[in-house]
Amino acid sequence: xxxxxxxxxxxxxxxxxxxxxxxxxxxxxxxxxxxxxxxxxxxxxxxxxxxxxxxxxxxxxxxxxxxxxxxxxxxxxxxxxxxxxxxxxxxxxxxxxxxxxxxxxxxxxxxxxxxxxxxxxxxxxxxxxxxxxxxxxxxxxxxxxxxxxxxxxxxxxxxxxxxxxxxxxxxxxxxxxxxxxxxxxxxxxxxxxxxxxxxxxxxxxxxxxxxxxxxxxxxxxxxxxxxxxxxxxxxxxxxxxxxxxxxxxxxxxxxxxxxxxxxxxxxxxxxxxxxxxxxxxxxxxxxxxxxxxxxxxxxxxxxxxxxxxx
Amino acid sequence: xxxxxxxxxxxxxxxxxxxxxxxxxxxxxxxxxxxxxxxxxxxxxxxxxxxxxxxxxxxxxxxxxxxxxxxxxxxxxxxxxxxxxxxxxxxxxxxxxxxxxxxxxxxxxxxxxxxxxxxxxxxxxxxxxxxxxxxxxxxxxxxxxxxxxxxxxxxxxxxxxxxxxxxxxxxxxxxxxxxxxxxxxxxxxxxxxxxxxxxxxxxxxxxxxxxxxxxxxxxxxxxxxxxxxxxxxxxxxxxxxxxxxxxxxxxxxxxxxxxxxxxxxxxxxxxxxxxxxxxxxxxxxxxxxxxxxxxxxxxxxxxxxxxxxx
Numbered sequence: 001x002x003x004x005x006x007x008x009x010x011x012x013x014x015x016x017x018x019x020x021x022x023x024x025x026x027x028x029x030x031x032x033x034x035x036x037x038x039x040x041x042x043x044x045x046x047x048x049x050x051x052x053x054x055x056x057x058x059x060x061x062x063x064x065x066x067x068x069x070x071x072x073x074x075x076x077x078x079x080x081x082x083x084x085x086x087x088x089x090x091x092x093x094x095x096x097x098x099x100x101x102x103x104x105x106x107x108x109x110x111x112x113x114x115x116x117x118x119x120x121x122x123x124x125x126x127x128x129x130x131x132x133x134x135x136x137x138x139x140x141x142x143x144x145x146x147x148x149x150x151x152x153x154x155x156x157x158x159x160x161x162x163x164x165x166x167x168x169x170x171x172x173x174x175x176x177x178x179x180x181x182x183x184x185x186x187x188x189x190x191x192x193x194x195x196x197x198x199x200x201x202x203x204x205x206x207x208x209x210x211x212x213x214x215x216x217x218x219x220x221x222x223x224x225x226x227x228x229x230x231x232x233x234x235x236x237x238x239x240x241x242x243x244x245x246x247x248x249x250x251x252x253x254x255x256x257x258x259x260x261x262x263x264x265x266x267x268x269x270x271x272x273x274x275x276x277x278x279x280x281x282x283x284x285x286x287x288x289x290x291x292x293x294x295x296x297x298x299x300x301x302x303x304x305x306x307x308x309x310x
Numbered sequence: 311x312x313x314x315x316x317x318x319x320x321x322x323x324x325x326x327x328x329x330x331x332x333x334x335x336x337x338x339x340x341x342x343x344x345x346x347x348x349x350x351x352x353x354x355x356x357x358x359x360x361x362x363x364x365x366x367x368x369x370x371x372x373x374x375x376x377x378x379x380x381x382x383x384x385x386x387x388x389x390x391x392x393x394x395x396x397x398x399x400x401x402x403x404x405x406x407x408x409x410x411x412x413x414x415x416x417x418x419x420x421x422x423x424x425x426x427x428x429x430x431x432x433x434x435x436x437x438x439x440x441x442x443x444x445x446x447x448x449x450x451x452x453x454x455x456x457x458x459x460x461x462x463x464x465x466x467x468x469x470x471x472x473x474x475x476x477x478x479x480x481x482x483x484x485x486x487x488x489x490x491x492x493x494x495x496x497x498x499x500x501x502x503x504x505x506x507x508x509x510x511x512x513x514x515x516x517x518x519x520x521x522x523x524x525x526x527x528x529x530x531x532x533x534x535x536x537x538x539x540x541x542x543x544x545x546x547x548x549x550x551x552x553x554x555x556x557x558x559x560x561x562x563x564x565x566x567x568x569x570x571x572x573x574x575x576x577x578x579x580x581x582x583x584x585x586x587x588x589x590x591x592x593x594x595x596x597x598x599x600x601x602x603x604x605x606x607x608x609x610x611x612x613x614x615x616x617x618x619x620x
């Protein structure tokens with residue numbers, strides 16, 4: 001089946017897509033088993049070898065809150081930070097930014113919520129406070145010459161509040177852009193979005209002056225919608241997507257076995273659409289199999305299971 | 311989260327979609343455990359109660375070949391065949407059709423392949439022979455006043471031959487239509503299709519004179535593509551989709567845990583797109599949980615797991 005999927009390209013879609021591989025951070029932080037630094041380095045090395053050029057390497061949050069990401073400084077120390085691959089690390093505040101810079105990070109990510117409930121429940125403050133914290137951190141990172149991406153959480157729905165107004169998302173995206181974020185990742189944190197919702201949010205953001213080229217879609221497959229949402233975003237010109245090898249990374253707000261959009265499932269679709277990524281799907285699938293062994297359970301990617309004959 | 315998914319309707323998409331629920335036939339025939347007639351009747355009853363108006367009830371193939379579908383006549387005997395719900399049964403040939411008619415069936419499905427390899431490996435004859443058999447059966451059923459749907463297998467790729475020419479699909483679809491099939495279900499039997507492929511096949515069929523209203527898409531989620539493919543088909547005006555409660559029904563040609571497109575995952579997307587179906591997603595999810603217990607394993611639907619908190 002080497003000629004499958006058949007390729008049918010469409011000039012109305014982006015010719016090339018950039019994938020930000022999030023398994024080593026967003027994925028692993030949702031796992032009960034903490035992987036030691038050498039294993040995390042092997043994961044990142046395998047992903048770089050597969051052709052991924054943007055690989056989240058960890059985070060500088062409190063190791064008490066997120067033990068899975070402890071020793072991210074040691075991870076960065078084991079990477080070639082001068083290579084063509086970027087290794088963004090998550091920084092929650094100015095102190096985390098300083099730690100990341102001390103460890104040599106050239107790429108950082110800040111995060112803010114678009115809902116009051118999630119801000120208070122997960123970010124430890126009011127929406128105003130945590131937004132200001134994220135914006136300050138982004139501004140400081142940008143002023144220091146780092147590349148900064150901004151994550152928006154709960155863009156397509158909130159587990160406590162339900163519906164989220166796309167105009168609220170636009171305001172938060174503008175705040176991140178004005179603080180120096182060159183990429184803004186729109187997080188469907190609980191996976192409830194559907195394609196028309198994605199289209200509406202993108203149109204609202206573009207209408208508010210946010211460049212489509214700066215937008216990234218971060219989907220979770222909690223309700224099986226992740227790839228349909230990616231297709232809707234491609235049709236609006238989005239060319240950056242977050243994805244996770246094997247789909248590792250659960251949703252903490254639903255009793256679901258599915259997590260992040262699996263990189264392999266995304267690659268299968270992009271390949272079929274004739275969109276280039278520079279990434280070897282078989283190498284990613286093999287990495288997912290290996291990662292599942294390290295974590296002690298199979299990962300949810302459908303493509304990985306089909307390709308490797310699991 | 312009762313207001314999720316948020317609804318964003320699009321006048322360019324169909325306002326209403328018909329789902330043909332295939333769990334009780336295409337789903338169960340892939341399971342190692344054979345369910346007795348009363349359990350199959352309970353499944354069908356629960357699905358009708360959930361609002362599904364087209365429910366595959368079984369097949370009249372040899373019980374030696376497909377023991378899971380033995381006693382389909384007894385299943386039909388337990389259903390109200392005069393109700394507003396249609397209960398199509400699969401018939402492989404004239405003899406199967408006669409058995410179905412004797413059992414009181416008002417709706418039958420015939421099936422043909424679009425590839426030589428699949429025809430020989432699974433339908434027991436050359437492509438010409440098995441096509442003729444399906445066409446003859448459809449013509450006889452139509453002449454007897456039954457409603458006839460036609461399944462096309464391997465429309466988007468074949469496990470032995472690889473790529474399939476969309477023009478070949480158009481020829482097979484025309485043969486089924488000319489034989490009296492009012493619905494033609496395009497089967498992505500091995501789940502390899504991607505959205506541009508779906509669009510191309512649909513455009514080819516419409517260009518060959520097949521009415522879009524007569525087309526149904528039958529997807530498998532082997533590579534995680536099923537729902538993205540449905541979205542592409544909706545954008546071309548397709549308003550009929552096959553789906554299976556819980557996603558029950560494996561793909562025999564890949565070592566995959568995923569099967570048919572899950573009805574719940576489809577419903578979540580259609581609900582978010584503001585497309586009406588008349589089906590209660592919670593009732594389907596509860597039925598999938600129950601069905602998984604009958605089969606002795608959890609079913610793959612992401613939405614079912616999220617909704618029921620499994």
